[in-house]
Amino acid sequence: MSVKKKILYLSLRSGFGGATMHVDQLIQGFSNEYEIYCAAPVEEPYGVKWLNELGREKYLVLPYRSFSTRYWIRLIFFIKKNKIDIIHAHGKGAGIYARLAKLFTPRVCLIYTFHGLHISHYSKVAKYLYILLERILGKFTNQFINVSNGEKQVCLENKLFSESKSTVIYNAIEKNTEIKLTKEELRRKLNLPENKFIVISVVRFNLQKNIEGILEIAKIIASNQNILFFITGDGEEKDMIEKRIKEENINNIRLPGYKKNIDEYLHSSDIYLSTSLWEGLPYSLIEAVKAGLPIVASNVTGNNEVVTNNFNGYLFDLNNSNKAAELILELYESHEKRELFGSNSKKVFNEKFQLDSMLSETKKVYSKCC
Numbered sequence: 001m002s003v004k005k006k007i008l009y010l011s012l013r014s015g016f017g018g019a020t021m022h023v024d025q026l027i028q029g030f031s032n033e034y035e036i037y038c039a040a041p042v043e044e045p046y047g048v049k050w051l052n053e054l055g056r057e058k059y060l061v062l063p064y065r066s067f068s069t070r071y072w073i074r075l076i077f078f079i080k081k082n083k084i085d086i087i088h089a090h091g092k093g094a095g096i097y098a099r100l101a102k103l104f105t106p107r108v109c110l111i112y113t114f115h116g117l118h119i120s121h122y123s124k125v126a127k128y129l130y131i132l133l134e135r136i137l138g139k140f141t142n143q144f145i146n147v148s149n150g151e152k153q154v155c156l157e158n159k160l161f162s163e164s165k166s167t168v169i170y171n172a173i174e175k176n177t178e179i180k181l182t183k184e185e186l187r188r189k190l191n192l193p194e195n196k197f198i199v200i201s202v203v204r205f206n207l208q209k210n211i212e213g214i215l216e217i218a219k220i221i222a223s224n225q226n227i228l229f230f231i232t233g234d235g236e237e238k239d240m241i242e243k244r245i246k247e248e249n250i251n252n253i254r255l256p257g258y259k260k261n262i263d264e265y266l267h268s269s270d271i272y273l274s275t276s277l278w279e280g281l282p283y284s285l286i287e288a289v290k291a292g293l294p295i296v297a298s299n300v301t302g303n304n305e306v307v308t309n310n311f312n313g314y315l316f317d318l319n320n321s322n323k324a325a326e327l328i329l330e331l332y333e334s335h336e337k338r339e340l341f342g343s344n345s346k347k348v349f350n351e352k353f354q355l356d357s358m359l360s361e362t363k364k365v366y367s368k369c370c
Contacts, residue, residue: 005085005370008037008078012065012093014047016234016258017204018283019090019115022147022171024049026088029359034366037082039075039097058082065093072097079105086369091115099137109369113145116280116302117154118208134160143365147171147281150301167365170305171281172358173290175349179267186268196228197332200269200293202262202284205235210298213275213321215244218253220325227252227332229273232265234258266291270338271331277318279303289349294341296327306353312344 009027013020024046027036038050039060051059060078062071075097079087088111089098095112102110119127138144144166146152152168155161179186187194203209211231218229229252231241238255245253259265266272272288272295279302288295289306295313297303307313314327331338 004033004035005366006035006037006082007086007088007366008039008082008084010038010062010075010087010089010094010098011040011091012062012097013043013091014040014050015043016045018171018280020046021283022113022115023090025172025355025358026362027053029355030363033363034086037078037084039078062097067093067096072100076101076104079108084108086111086366088113088366095137095141096133099140102140109142110140111143111145111365111369112141113147114151114155114280115147116208116278117151118278119154119158121277131158131160134158138165141165142369143167145169145362145365148279148302148305150305151280154301167361169358169361169365170352171283171286172353172355173283173286174355175290176263179263181264181267183268186264190264190268192268193228195226197226198228198230198269199271199273199296199328200230200232200265201273201275202266202287203231203233203235205233205238205241207237208277208279209235210275210277211237211241212244213298213319213324214273215241215248215250215253216321217273217275217324217328218250219248220321221328222250222252224329224332225252227328229253230256230265230269232256232259232262262287263291266293269293271296271328272313273324273328274298274303275324276300276303281305286349286353289345289353292342292346294331294338294345296324296331298324306348308344308348312341312348 009023011023037058038054039062041047041064042051042061086109087098089095090113098110138161144161146166146168149168152166205211221227272293274297276298278300281302285306295307297307298318299315304315307315309315316323
């Protein structure tokens with residue numbers, strides 16, 4: 001019987017979010033094939049879950065989204081002590097820890113997944129310094145994984161790696177049993193208004209998700225009292241958003257908070273809205289196409305690989321709230337178009353975002369190291 005290879009998953013987040021959900025999928029998907037270790041903060045829900053599943057011997061606690069020389073040294077000793085074969089780092093901070101650790105653990109195969117590259121929003125100096133750092137650290141990276149073709153293209157344009165060192169692997173989710181309740185039954189179950197046209201967004205309340213963009217669109221559409229915006233989720237900007245909604249008397253928005261049964265909320269809704277400033281490949285949109293929703297989304301990297309304009313939704317230019325509002329109203333007026341786009345969303349999900357395929361392609365990258 002062959003000895004299992006040891007994989008260390010490294011992340012500086014373990015709370016709610018797409019990247020942490022992705023890491024959890026890998027841990028669960030490969031637990032029978034590899035010996036799994038983890039280095040991450042201990043947050044709800046994933047960090048606590050991983051610590052309980054793996055045990056303290058296989059879990060190195062790292063600080064949340066910050067670099068510490070002390071923890072970097074601990075990471076090096078953890079890698080050596082446990083004779084790790086592969087490190088798979090997720091996100092910028094984790095990538096820095098992992099690749100600096102490789103300086104002292106050169107035999108380890110290091111794989112790095114970006115989960116979104118938003119250098120277009122950096123200042124010129126910050127962008128220059130980050131690209132320089134990434135080019136240097138790239139020399140200590142065996143393989144890169146990009147979660148979208150657009151993200152890979154940005155990396156290549158900035159010469160962060162060569163074409164041969166990167167593989168594009170789309171994020172994906174499991175195809176669970178279909179929800180059997182009708183939209184009307186779900187709305188009664190969830191205590192949602194049965195006579196409203198619901199525009200839903202599932203977000204982490206932060207700068208990237210651009211919640212203020214949703215507020216602007218809702219204000220433009222406010223005269224149509226049949227349309228209601230649901231923004232589900234939590235995050236550091238939620239209090240600020242709640243305050244602004246109250247101060248500006250925006251009455252067509254609801255903030256129900258984080259929901260574990262998000263599938264039911266999606267199936268209860270009419271269309272999905274994303275106003276993100278940037279993305280890698282957003283899980284929220286994958287959940288939306290799985291639910292068969294038409295989508296109105298900002299035309300940014302990641303979004304435009306889930307949404308094909310005029311096929312399963314509409315794309316609008318960032319900061320053009322009026323156009324986004326116009327597209328929402330167009331879908332509101334056309335049941336036929338909503339049905340067509342919704343059906344096409346399900347096709348997109350089945351063709352592009354299957355979990356088995358994501359795991360299979362990731363395993364191929366691991367196999368290059370072993």
